[in-house]
Amino acid sequence: MPTALIRRPSPRLAEGLVTHIERTPVDLDLAATQWQTYVDALHRTGWETVEVPPIDECPDSVFIEDTMVVYGDLAVIARAGADERRPEAAAAEETVAKQGYRIAHIADPGTLDGGDVLKIGSTIYVGHGGRTNAKGIEQLRDAFAPLGADVRAVPVQKVLHLKSAVTALPDGTVIGYEPLVDDPSAFDSFRPVPEESGAHVVLLGEDRLLMAASAPKSAELFAELGYTPVVVDISEFEKLEGCVTCLSVRLRR
Numbered sequence: 001m002p003t004a005l006i007r008r009p010s011p012r013l014a015e016g017l018v019t020h021i022e023r024t025p026v027d028l029d030l031a032a033t034q035w036q037t038y039v040d041a042l043h044r045t046g047w048e049t050v051e052v053p054p055i056d057e058c059p060d061s062v063f064i065e066d067t068m069v070v071y072g073d074l075a076v077i078a079r080a081g082a083d084e085r086r087p088e089a090a091a092a093e094e095t096v097a098k099q100g101y102r103i104a105h106i107a108d109p110g111t112l113d114g115g116d117v118l119k120i121g122s123t124i125y126v127g128h129g130g131r132t133n134a135k136g137i138e139q140l141r142d143a144f145a146p147l148g149a150d151v152r153a154v155p156v157q158k159v160l161h162l163k164s165a166v167t168a169l170p171d172g173t174v175i176g177y178e179p180l181v182d183d184p185s186a187f188d189s190f191r192p193v194p195e196e197s198g199a200h201v202v203l204l205g206e207d208r209l210l211m212a213a214s215a216p217k218s219a220e221l222f223a224e225l226g227y228t229p230v231v232v233d234i235s236e237f238e239k240l241e242g243c244v245t246c247l248s249v250r251l252r253r
């Protein structure tokens, strides 16, 4: 059974960072329900989940994706671009090590958030922007090149992370809401979607795409293309610039 790492929301979730959008109040009870629904959707589609111990003092800790990048048998532990998120990594490292992964680290002066990393086969796109710097990208390349990965830097200026702008369909087509994609030509194949959050899909296997309820037109488009959208409402996390990808780390080995 494939495994995904998850982390329970902090009671301080509402204080999470907001960079490119206006802050609006977060409903903690609703966030807890939505998180459970997200986890249930993983279980329903055949995923086992492993919880990283919660870290209550870090408001953004639910966004577990940002703590690491996993490729082959190696987990590279990120060094968050936002100082206040750095303490999130330690327990995530312990948990992924227990799953049998080798560990490497992004080190000072490198910074990198997992949300900036989009893997498509052996191509790894890394967003160079507000959270991930050139040194972080260089270190990620040094870690994964020996495993055969082609690490390519792409610009991210308009949104928080690369994967806030684009993700990819199972056939490798990169999807994005064009007004928020810095350079669509950076990708081998690009297809526009009609909504911002329509750009965010988590591949669950067997052509199923986990996606947010806020992108109904994109869900319709994917269904027409032969995929099966699995829709979850994550409104409270979207208020903090989170999306479906950032609430889990899928371990595909």
Ligand SMILES: NC(=O)NCCC[C@H](N)C(=O)O
Pocket (backbone or CB within 6 Å): 016, 017, 018, 019, 060, 063, 065, 066, 082, 085, 114, 115, 116, 160, 161, 163, 164, 240, 241, 242, 243, 245, 246
């Ligand atoms: N990978 C992601 O999309 N992470 C979302 C992180 C949101 C959080 N409020 C932050 O600004 O770091």
